[in-house]
Amino acid sequence: MRRVFDRFGLAVWFALLLTSLGIASPASARTDVENAPDPYVHKATNVALPENIPGFRRHRVVEFDADGRDTGIVYRPTDRRGEITLYVYPRRGESCEESFAGADAAVMRRGASVLTSEDVFSMKEFTGATQISRSYIVEPSGYGFEHDELVSFLYVACPASSAYMVKYRGSYPSADAAKNIGIEQKLFAGIDWGTLSSR
Numbered sequence: 271m272r273r274v275f276d277r278f279g280l281a282v283w284f285a286l287l288l289t290s291l292g293i294a295s296p297a298s299a300r301t302d303v304e305n306a307p308d309p310y311v312h313k314a315t316n317v318a319l320p321e322n323i324p325g326f327r328r329h330r331v332v333e334f335d336a337d338g339r340d341t342g343i344v345y346r347p348t349d350r351r352g353e354i355t356l357y358v359y360p361r362r363g364e365s366c367e368e369s370f371a372g373a374d375a376a377v378m379r380r381g382a383s384v385l386t387s388e389d390v391f392s393m394k395e396f397t398g399a400t401q402i403s404r405s406y407i408v409e410p411s412g413y414g415f416e417h418d419e420l421v422s423f424l425y426v427a428c429p430a431s432s433a434y435m436v437k438y439r440g441s442y443p444s445a446d447a448a449k450n451i452g453i454e455q456k457l458f459a460g461i462d463w464g465t466l467s468s469r
Contacts, residue, residue, distance in 0.1 A: 303331040312358045313338035315434050316465040323460030352442035354457055361435055366400040366428035369435055373424055382406035395463045396427040419444045429467045
């Protein structure tokens, strides 16, 4: 199961990495941050992303541009299967709705079907911001490799006073759905988002 889970983490994350951002970053601009500091600080917003948050461990940091403004940070729960990727990136003239629509289309192209089309959660850390979310079901091996049926989530937040967006992608075995209720709230609560709204 560990081998399958590792493949799940790597393949799902890379499959959605660029498409969920709605851009095609040049391969030369994509940089894995080796031995990322603790915390890793997003260069443009000063949001600090700790290596350890209660119940989570940071697994990977990728910068999509030379300035580190466009970044993906992967967290994994420490006590269960699953993976969460947080993206902090510039709006680039896109509305929150446009960014969400692009990411939603990318998820659907990967073979998912919509579980809940209405907003499935919001984050108190972004009260007052535009927040859009949706959940999906991915059939067994639907991502093109061996995995159980998955419940997958997409969330986008756009603080009105910021030129940056936050995106959340999480996937878990559907058999574990009940114990994962609220898991995203715990992760977001472990990060100080205060500097985002001023950038």
